[in-house]
Amino acid sequence: MSMSNEYQPINCDDYDSLEATCQQHLTLTLELRSGETLTGKAKDIVSRKQVEYLVVEENGALRELRLDHIVSFSNPGIGKVVVSES
Incomplete structure (x- = not known):
């Protein structure tokens, strides 16, 4: 995935x-x-202006992460998922 501003x-x-x-x-x-x-x-x-974000609660505060800026996510119940472009 590129780090360009284009989603x-x-x-x-x-x-x-x-x-x-x-x-x-x-x-x-x-x-x-x-x-x-x-x-x-x-x-x-959530989606804003054709860009999708994952909303996470971190240390009591909400934070929005662009989906295309996530390399991977993991949890003991689901294992590790490496995110790829569509």
């Missing part, structure tokens, strides 16, 4: 997996393209 939709299976983590409010460990790793509770997926 690149992610693979449908990866999107569905993220959506399921939101429905279950799972705590995820996320690796981002910037090199950052964070842990947060999956809350929702």
Whole structure:
């Protein structure tokens, strides 16, 4: 995936997996393209101006992460999912 500002939709299976983590409010460990790793509770997926974001609760605050900036996400119940472009 590129780090350009143009949004690149992610693979449908990866999107569905993220959506399921939101429905279950799972705590995820996320690796981002910037090199950052964070842990947060999956809350929702939102779309703004044709860009999709994962909303996570991290340390009591909500944070929105562009889906195409996520390298991978993991949880003991689902294992590790490496995100790919559609």
